[in-house]
Amino acid sequence: MRTFYDSNNCCTVYMCPHCNYTYHEYSDYDKQSSNNEEPFIQMCEVLLTETGNGRITRLPQYACPSCGILQIDTSDI
Numbered sequence: 001m002r003t004f005y006d007s008n009n010c011c012t013v014y015m016c017p018h019c020n021y022t023y024h025e026y027s028d029y030d031k032q033s034s035n036n037e038e039p040f041i042q043m044c045e046v047l048l049t050e051t052g053n054g055r056i057t058r059l060p061q062y063a064c065p066s067c068g069i070l071q072i073d074t075s076d077i
Contacts, residue, residue: 001016001040014039018069019066040063041064043061
């Protein structure tokens with residue numbers, strides 16, 4: 001999953017690299033409440049990965065509401 005901020009629409013955009021499904025999370029309450037897109041589904045299990053200095057990092061996993069592919073948010077890496 002790719003995440004970026006769209007300054008034109010004042011929203012965070014989440015995009016599935018597999019099917020190109022996008023979800024817009026608006027900072028404006030009225031825009032967000034009228035948004036009919038399905039958000040990505042956060043899974044209970046996390047992906048544990050080890051960094052170069054030996055620290056363990058927990059990365060949340062998400063499922064795309066359109067294609068169901070399990071993925072992590074690569075913008076955090």
